[in-house]
Amino acid sequence: MPQSRMLEHLEHVARLTHGRDREGLDSTLTEVLSSVLQAEAVTLWEALPHETGERALRRAVAGAAAPADAVVADEPPPLSAVPGLAAVLQTGRPEVLEAAGGQRLLVPLQTETQRRLVLDIVLSRAVEAQDQRVAEGMGRIYVNVINLLEASERDTLTGLLNRKSFDDTFYKATRPADADGAPAAGGERRARAATCWLGVIDVDHFKSVNDRFGHLIGDEVLLLMARLLRQTFRHDDHLYRFGGEEFVALIRADDAAAAAAAFERLRASVEAYPFPQVGRITVSTGYTAVRPFDTPADAFERADRAVYLAKAQGRNAVRCFETDVAAQAAAEPMQHAGGGVELF
Numbered sequence: 001m002p003q004s005r006m007l008e009h010l011e012h013v014a015r016l017t018h019g020r021d022r023e024g025l026d027s028t029l030t031e032v033l034s035s036v037l038q039a040e041a042v043t044l045w046e047a048l049p050h051e052t053g054e055r056a057l058r059r060a061v062a063g064a065a066a067p068a069d070a071v072v073a074d075e076p077p078p079l080s081a082v083p084g085l086a087a088v089l090q091t092g093r094p095e096v097l098e099a100a101g102g103q104r105l106l107v108p109l110q111t112e113t114q115r116r117l118v119l120d121i122v123l124s125r126a127v128e129a130q131d132q133r134v135a136e137g138m139g140r141i142y143v144n145v146i147n148l149l150e151a152s153e154r155d156t157l158t159g160l161l162n163r164k165s166f167d168d169t170f171y172k173a174t175r176p177a178d179a180d181g182a183p184a185a186g187g188e189r190r191a192r193a194a195t196c197w198l199g200v201i202d203v204d205h206f207k208s209v210n211d212r213f214g215h216l217i218g219d220e221v222l223l224l225m226a227r228l229l230r231q232t233f234r235h236d237d238h239l240y241r242f243g244g245e246e247f248v249a250l251i252r253a254d255d256a257a258a259a260a261a262a263f264e265r266l267r268a269s270v271e272a273y274p275f276p277q278v279g280r281i282t283v284s285t286g287y288t289a290v291r292p293f294d295t296p297a298d299a300f301e302r303a304d305r306a307v308y309l310a311k312a313q314g315r316n317a318v319r320c321f322e323t324d325v326a327a328q329a330a331a332e333p334m335q336h337a338g339g340g341v342e343l344f
Contacts, residue, residue, distance in 0.1 A: 012036060016141050022149060026060035029142045033062075033121060036138075037131055040065040040102070043120040047079055047089055048235050053087075054079040057235060065122065072222050076235065094136065096127045103127045107135045112147045113159055113227055139226070155241040157219060158226035163242045170296040172197075173238055173250055197259040199249040199287035200303040201229075201266065204315045206245035209278055224275060225283075232266045248300070256289070256320070263287050263318045271316060282316035287324060 011043040018023070020195070030042040041063035048055045055076040079086050086094045088106045097104040105127045107119040119135055121127075153165035161169060175197045203209075203225060210218040229239045229247060238250040249266075253259035263285050270283050286306025290299050302321040309325055310317040319325065 012138070013135070013141060016054055016138065017145055020149070021168075022146065022211050023172075025142060025145060025149075027062070028211075029119075030060045030062035033119065033135060033138055034066075034093075037121060037123065039063050039118075040122045042066075042122070045082065045085055045117040045118045045120055047085070048076060049230075051231070052078075055235070056082045056085055059117070063122070064185060067095065082120075085120075089116055094132055099123075105131060105135060106141055107132070109139045109143050110194075111150065112144055113150050113154065115146075120284050130224055158222055160226050160229070160247070161238060161240040163240065166242075167228050167238055167296045169238050170250060170299070174290050174294070194261075195253060195255070195292035197251050197253055197287050198290055198299045199251065199263050199285055200300065200307045200312070201247040201249065201283050201285045202262075202307050203247075204282045204284055204311075205247035209281075220277055221278060221281060224273065225270070226283075227265065228269050232269055233262065247269055248303075250290075256322070259287060259289070260318065260320065267316065284310035284315045285318045286310055286325075287318070287320055300317050 012035070015028050016034060019338055021199050030044055033039060034042045041061060043061045043066075044058050044059045048057050053094075055077045056075040079089075084095060084097050084104065084106050088108045092108055092110075094105065094107045097106065099122055102122065102124040103126055105121040105123065106118075107121070109117040109119065119139055119202045121131070123131070123137060153169075155162045205223070206221070207220065208242075209221055222241070225247065226239070226241065228247065233239060233249055233251055237252065240248040240250075242248055249263075251259065251262060253262060267283055267285060270281055273281070275281050284307055286303045286309065288299055288302040288306065306319040306321040306325050309328060310319040312318070
């Protein structure tokens with residue numbers, strides 16, 4: 001290999017290993033492979049579990065033939081809608097398919113957290129053995145860096161985001177779409193007209209679960225809670241475990257009614273779920289709209305106040321800061337005023 005070519009490859013490796021966030025790494029990987037292989041298009045797909053079958057999320061795309069506008073619907077298409085993806089994910093081996101004017105190289109990748117991805121490389125020529133070696137090598141570097149990132153930002157028990165990652169992901173998720181021209185989470189340019197809502201979810205009487213059944217059963221409850229969170233909210237919502245029995249969801253919803261419906265779905269799903277040995281578990285949830293220039297601490301504090309109200313009013317409930325907490329605060333002065341104190 002000529003020295004200039006080797007130096008170019010080393011520069012690409014340096015770019016990949018320099019990344020400190022998932023979305024940036026996704027984009028860098030597709031851009032690097034597009035440049036090195038002179039590809040028409042390079043797409044990074046992720047297979048997402050869904051109750052109606054796996055979905056194909058396009059995390060990043062690069063190349064001359066890449067779509068100019070990568071807007072997607074809230075629900076990614078079925079995995080079967082993208083030819084070849086399901087097959088390579090099942091076999092775990094690269095595959096070459098015919099494409100208009102050339103060939104497609106599909107390379108499956110998998111992280112330590114069992115995220116299943118596919119590099120989809122479209123060439124205007126036949127795929128050569130060197131192309132596959134380069135794609136697999138860059139893919140391994142990408143997976144290694146992703147594994148390191150996820151180890152630092154994920155809760156070890158549930159696999160959800162951890163408290164340490166909250167501030168950074170909060171600002172990225174809630175910044176305006178045109179703040180820096182960066183794509184939205186998931187590698188797609190999405191309309192950001194929807195409001196962000198922050199919900200704090202607390203498992204009711206969790207201490208008694210640990211006391212009665214032991215910490216192993218308690219951990220199983222937390223794992224199942226994480227699964228219910230993933231099933232309830234959308235693929236691009238941010239889900240966290242803050243420690244103990246406290247979870248946080250940073251979601252997008254068009255309006256207050258949609259946000260209320262999402263958190264109520266979670267409450268109902270948890271109440272209806274038959275937790276092994278434990279039986280019935282409930283959650284108290286408080287949520288708030290994320291305001292312009294909010295800090296993570298400000299939004300969390302409001303949602304947490306709504307949680308306290310839900311618990312004070314009997315638990316197994318969903319309360320909104322903007323309506324329920326505000327209404328209670330407005331009612332308290334009236335109650336004091338009618339308490340029999342004579343002002344005159």
